[in-house]
Amino acid sequence: MKLKVCGMNHNPSKVAQLRPDYLGFIFWEPSARYFSGDMPKIPSQIKKVGVFVDTDQEYVLEKVSQHQLDAIQLHGKESAKYCQQLKNSFLSFRAPSRNLDIIKVFSIKDDFDFSILKDYEEVCDFYLFDTKGKLPGGNGYTFDWSVLEKYPSQKPYFLSGGIGLESIQDLQEFLSSPASKNCYAVDVNSKFESAPGLKSIEDLKTFIESLNSIRN
Numbered sequence: 001m002k003l004k005v006c007g008m009n010h011n012p013s014k015v016a017q018l019r020p021d022y023l024g025f026i027f028w029e030p031s032a033r034y035f036s037g038d039m040p041k042i043p044s045q046i047k048k049v050g051v052f053v054d055t056d057q058e059y060v061l062e063k064v065s066q067h068q069l070d071a072i073q074l075h076g077k078e079s080a081k082y083c084q085q086l087k088n089s090f091l092s093f094r095a096p097s098r099n100l101d102i103i104k105v106f107s108i109k110d111d112f113d114f115s116i117l118k119d120y121e122e123v124c125d126f127y128l129f130d131t132k133g134k135l136p137g138g139n140g141y142t143f144d145w146s147v148l149e150k151y152p153s154q155k156p157y158f159l160s161g162g163i164g165l166e167s168i169q170d171l172q173e174f175l176s177s178p179a180s181k182n183c184y185a186v187d188v189n190s191k192f193e194s195a196p197g198l199k200s201i202e203d204l205k206t207f208i209e210s211l212n213s214i215r216n
């Protein structure tokens with residue numbers, strides 16, 4: 001099980017020392033976690049993810065290039081066509097040896113119509129399931145993960161939305177259930193903060209230890 005820590009702002013280098021698989025940077029200006037600084041040096045094995053919400057493709061590509069992003073997380077209502085166009089544009093301006101993964105987010109309230117995924121199957125690399133809330137993301141609430149029992153795809157997905165230290169037992173149960181078959185990564189954000197964008201290193205350490213014990 002991979003781990004993504006999102007909403008990097010004030011202490012990304014400290015979080016990077018914990019060696020998560022992914023670090024997320026929010027490029028949606030209204031967010032309290034909006035990242036506008038210089039990218040610190042991050043070990044190359046940690047993938048840098050840019051999080052965008054219904055924005056111009058030029059802006060996305062500019063950030064990809066400026067910060068050498070490895071993946072983009074599309075956290076709005078981006079269409080499958082938008083995802084395809086982004087991938088094509090990226091391929092046309094980047095050396096083919098570099099990759100850009102597209103993570104398309106879908107927000108879940110009580111139930112979810114998985115038929116919507118059909119259009120995205122060919123044009124993104126991962127899905128991410130978050131909780132529907134007032135904001136596009138970072139709401140800090142979990143959704144009922146049993147919805148994923150009906151997940152119809154083989155595509156790996158990130159499990160997100162309000163995951164915190166108190167979620168460990170639920171995670172353990174979920175990850176040993178058939179519903180988690182294609183769960184590729186756990187994504188954490190606001191539940192590990194003492195202020196927006198300032199991650200609690202001690203809490204993350206505790207979480208990583210627990211996640212590792214579930215993984216083994």
Ligand SMILES: O=C(O)c1ccccc1N[C@@H]1O[C@H](COP(=O)(O)O)[C@@H](O)[C@H]1O
Pocket residue numbers: 006007024026028031032033051053075130135136137138139140141160161162163187188189190191
């Ligand atoms: O965190 C934000 O401010 C944010 C703003 C706009 C889009 C996405 C955002 N965060 C993403 O939301 C999920 C869930 O976060 P949480 O655990 O509920 O706080 C996470 O993937 C973040 O990348």
